[in-house]
Amino acid sequence: MAFQPLKKSKIKKSVIKMKTLGLDTSSIANDFQQYFCHTLGRDQTCFSSHYPYEAIAYTIRDRLMERWKRTRHAYEKNDCKRTFYLSMEFLMGRAMGNAMLNLGIENEVEEALHHFGLHLEEVMDSEHDAGLGNGGLGRLAACFLDSCATLQLPVRGFGIRYEYGMFRQRIENCEQIEIPDHWLRDGNPWELERPEYQQTIQFGGYTEHYRDDKGNTRARWVSTYDVMAVPYDIPIPGYRNNTVNTLRLWSAKATDEFNLEEFNSGSYTEAVAAKNAAENITMVLYPNDTSENGKELRLRQQYFLASASIKDILREWKEKHGNDFSQFADKNCFQLNDTHPSCSVAELMRILLDEQGMEWDEAWSITTKTMAYTNHTLLPEALEKWSTQLFKQLLPRLLDIIYEINARFLSEVSCRWPGDSERLKAMSIIEEGPDPQVRMAYLAIVGSFSVNGVAELHSQLLKEGLFKQFYDFTPDKFNNKTNGVTQRRWLAWCNPALKKLINHTIGKEWVVDLDQLTQLKAHVNNKKFQQHWHQVKLQNKQRLSELVFNDCGVKFDTDSIFDVQVKRIHEYKRQLLNILHVIHLYDRIKRGDTKNWVNRCVLIGGKSAPGYYMAKSIIKLICNVANVVNNDKSVGDLLKVAFIPNYRVSAMEIICAGTDLSEQISTAGKEASGTGNMKFMMNGAVTIGTLDGANIEIREEAGEDNFILFGLTASEVEETKKNYNPEAYIRNDDDFMRTMKLLESGHFNQFELGAFDAITHSIKNPYDPWMVAADFRTYIDAQKVAAEAFSDKKRWLKMSILNTACSGRFSTDRTMMEYNRDIWKLKKILPTVEKK
Numbered sequence: 044m045a046f047q048p049l050k051k052s053k054i055k056k057s058v059i060k061m062k063t064l065g066l067d068t069s070s071i072a073n074d075f076q077q078y079f080c081h082t083l084g085r086d087q088t089c090f091s092s093h094y095p096y097e098a099i100a101y102t103i104r105d106r107l108m109e110r111w112k113r114t115r116h117a118y119e120k121n122d123c124k125r126t127f128y129l130s131m132e133f134l135m136g137r138a139m140g141n142a143m144l145n146l147g148i149e150n151e152v153e154e155a156l157h158h159f160g161l162h163l164e165e166v167m168d169s170e171h172d173a174g175l176g177n178g179g180l181g182r183l184a185a186c187f188l189d190s191c192a193t194l195q196l197p198v199r200g201f202g203i204r205y206e207y208g209m210f211r212q213r214i215e216n217c218e219q220i221e222i223p224d225h226w227l228r229d230g231n232p233w234e235l236e237r238p239e240y241q242q243t244i245q246f247g248g249y250t251e252h253y254r255d256d257k258g259n260t261r262a263r264w265v266s267t268y269d270v271m272a273v274p275y276d277i278p279i280p281g282y283r284n285n286t287v288n289t290l291r292l293w294s295a296k297a298t299d300e301f302n303l304e305e306f307n308s309g310s311y312t313e314a315v316a317a318k319n320a321a322e323n324i325t326m327v328l329y330p331n332d333t334s335e336n337g338k339e340l341r342l343r344q345q346y347f348l349a350s351a352s353i354k355d356i357l358r359e360w361k362e363k364h365g366n367d368f369s370q371f372a373d374k375n376c377f378q379l380n381d382t383h384p385s386c387s388v389a390e391l392m393r394i395l396l397d398e399q400g401m402e403w404d405e406a407w408s409i410t411t412k413t414m415a416y417t418n419h420t421l422l423p424e425a426l427e428k429w430s431t432q433l434f435k436q437l438l439p440r441l442l443d444i445i446y447e448i449n450a451r452f453l454s455e456v457s458c459r460w461p462g463d464s465e466r467l468k469a470m471s472i473i474e475e476g477p478d479p480q481v482r483m484a485y486l487a488i489v490g491s492f493s494v495n496g497v498a499e500l501h502s503q504l505l506k507e508g509l510f511k512q513f514y515d516f517t518p519d520k521f522n523n524k525t526n527g528v529t530q531r532r533w534l535a536w537c538n539p540a541l542k543k544l545i546n547h548t549i550g551k552e553w554v555v556d557l558d559q560l561t562q563l564k565a566h567v568n569n570k571k572f573q574q575h576w577h578q579v580k581l582q583n584k585q586r587l588s589e590l591v592f593n594d595c596g597v598k599f600d601t602d603s604i605f606d607v608q609v610k611r612i613h614e615y616k617r618q619l620l621n622i623l624h625v626i627h628l629y630d631r632i633k634r635g636d637t638k639n640w641v642n643r644c645v646l647i648g649g650k651s652a653p654g655y656y657m658a659k660s661i662i663k664l665i666c667n668v669a670n671v672v673n674n675d676k677s678v679g680d681l682l683k684v685a686f687i688p689n690y691r692v693s694a695m696e697i698i699c700a701g702t703d704l705s706e707q708i709s710t711a712g713k714e715a716s717g718t719g720n721m722k723f724m725m726n727g728a729v730t731i732g733t734l735d736g737a738n739i740e741i742r743e744e745a746g747e748d749n750f751i752l753f754g755l756t757a758s759e760v761e762e763t764k765k766n767y768n769p770e771a772y773i774r775n776d777d778d779f780m781r782t783m784k785l786l787e788s789g790h791f792n793q794f795e796l797g798a799f800d801a802i803t804h805s806i807k808n809p810y811d812p813w814m815v816a817a818d819f820r821t822y823i824d825a826q827k828v829a830a831e832a833f834s835d836k837k838r839w840l841k842m843s844i845l846n847t848a849c850s851g852r853f854s855t856d857r858t859m860m861e862y863n864r865d866i867w868k869l870k871k872i873l874p875t876v877e878k879k
């Protein structure tokens with residue numbers, strides 16, 4: 044046993060007390076020196092930026108430790124209600140800048156490092172992104188944690204500590220190559236291992252029934268093979284408020300007993316192999332941003348997260364309340380980030396029934412008062428399903444419970460609608476068929492007291508479409524919580540020049556109250572302010588253009604309009620429409636149709652799921668078009684195109700600040716919300732977009748004049764689908780015709796015959812669900828409007844300023860206050876003040 048309890052010794056509380064560490068330059072410099080020279084054993088001959096990074100990271104982390112402890116202590120002492128945010132993804136990015144900002148020690152750290160001849164920026168660049176997420180859903184979880192800590196809400200994140208995060212993307216021969224992201228290789232100074240809180244997670248085996256002391260039949264899950272879940276805690280500092288919340292990430296470890304058994308029976312290699320199998324559970328993040336169904340390891344991961352987290356909460360509960368669960372539902376809430384952690388519903392039931400010996404009704408009442416579910420997709424094909432066969436093999440006891448939940452649920456439905464067997468079939472948690480499936484979204488809805496979408500339109504469409512029958516049955520569960528982003532990272536941190544200008548103009552309150560930005564409206568016509576705004580944008584465009592040159596070798600001229608689309612590559616997000624516009628512009632240049640031309644730099648970035656053929660083809664098309672356009676002397680500065688490899692959080696921090704035009708061009712009714720759209724808006728980009736997801740709310744806030752709209756609405760999309768004829772759109776539009784001709788001529792795939800056939804076919808397919816052809820014309824026209832607006836410098840500046848000024852609603856502070864008001868009902872808790 045690696046961790047033995049102290050028997051004879053007892054640590055003296057009065058002596059072990061934490062020191063309050065100074066936040067001044069000289070304290071920081073002293074500690075840095077201590078870590079650098081003594082702990083890490085380096086000196087002036089050190090040539091790597093890693094050790095300075097590690098030393099300063101520990102120095103900063105030390106300053107979070109005491110606040111962390113005091114926050115934990117306050118939650119414990121208050122015995123307050125708490126929320127647990129369960130998510131398979133937390134896309135945290137880098138921690139250091141955020142910690143410095145929230146502690147308010149950026150200048151002090153910079154000065155301290157300077158003292159040793161070090162540049163903060165270079166040192167910071169040594170930090171790996173924590174890429175434990177695919178995209179929007181994972182980054183949203185990270186922004187939520189930042190806002191909860193800032194609002195001083197007792198919220199803890201639970202996730203998985205993947206050894207390998209989101210793959211690194213390289214572009215070779217215009218194609219995506221996936222490279223494993225071994226982000227923990229050089230250690231992670233931001234995590235604290237907590238082996239004392241490890242949990243045992245069961246898999247396999249079967250359900251056994253037996254009689255308890257009172258003669259009641261009860262069930263237990265036996266003959267399982269077990270895996271240990273070891274928690275690693277990451278501090279989540281609030282903004283200058285001494286609160287430090289926790290993100291707890293679980294890592295899989297083989298059990299010691301298991302190894303011993305195999306070992307004693309003489310099968311050394313089998314023992315090691317089995318250890319590997321157990322530890323594989325948390326090895327790698329699944330790189331799909333829509334569900335990839337049926338993968339056993341993924342279901343293992345999901346149950347591992349659910350079981351470890353719930354057991355952890357019950358351990359804490361029982362330490363304080365013993366076996367009294369009467370208050371449990373009043374004091375705990377589990378927010379499920381999509382269906383990925385929805386095994387939690389059945390797992391909490393299992394523990395209450397089998398381990399606490401509760402009756403069904405009591406256990407169900409507790410479960411359905413504590414679970415809340417957030418949906419993040421409108422694509423029916425993205426709803427998670429698991430075959431009951433796989434479930435039975437891996438989690439037999441959970442499947443029993445799911446069947447029972449379903450039986451009781453369906454009997455309620457049939458009371459309400461007697462004899463309506465079609466409805467029962469449609470609403471059943473089990474989808475019947477040759478290979479019956481567990482519908483995880485239905486399990487989550489039935490098991491939760493709250494079901495929310497992530498933008499107004501999305502929540503509306505859930506009620507009318509995907510979950511209509513559930514809405515009819517329990518309308519009160521359904522609600523909307525429009526997403527947001529944290530302005531600490533996505534404005535104050537990533538855009539220091541704009542931060543300075545805003546602070547100077549309206550003060551600093553906006554950092555914790557983003558609605559304050561409306562005060563900027565008063566300055567929108569002020570010449571001097573406009574000039575400043577322009578200079579800031581130019582400076583940020585310079586920074587972005589350096590990034591693009593380093594990563595793509597393409598020169599972006601800062602006088603051009605910077606037209607940017609960065610997000611996961613997916614057909615519904617329509618990067619294809621973007622590149623069709625680029626081809627159209629190229630065609631115009633080649634034809635000499637360049638009157639009133641506005642120079643344009645188009646930047647596209649994002650990762651494709653490794654097995655998603657169409658998305659990969661789209662990346663290839665973008666890169667091929669970029670090569671042709673950028674190497675055509677007759678194009679020059681009129682048009683530049685770049686695909687930025689390995690799009691990630693730390694790249695977005697530079698990209699969003701330097702963008703003029705934000706591309707949010709998904710097929711209406713498909714993007715649940717989007718959050719990149721909000722980051723761009725906050726940093727003064729103008730959106731060109733469809734009426735989809737949160738774009739609608741962005742346009743409402745910014746005003747019609749400050750948003751460039753195009754495309755079919757969600758209901759028009761459905762209407763148009765009925766007799767959609769893409770070839771007619773092409774035929775009747777000269778620009779479209781020429782664009783398609785260029786694409787089909789092989790101009791962009793000279794030595795790669797047929798490389799883009801699948802793409803051209805998809806555009807012409809009458810069943811193209813993404814309706815690219817239907818929106819081509821209005822998109823091209825809207826782009827022209829954008830170019831005209833940009834060429835009118837004053838007008839564009841005003842649009843830019845107003846976008847930032849109106850972005851207050853899109854702070855996750857607002858989002859979290861709404862979750863708290865309607866769902867969690869937590870009290871704000873201040874960290875305890877330790878007596879001197």
Ligand code: 26Q
Binds near residue numbers: 178332714715
């Ligand atoms: C599920 C099962 C198996 C393998 C992978 C998955 C999986 C993983 C990630 C399914 C979905 C995701 C991620 C989804 C996602 O990021 N959705 C986005 O969520 C954002 C935050 O709410 C929204 O703004 C976006 O509109 C939505 O696309």
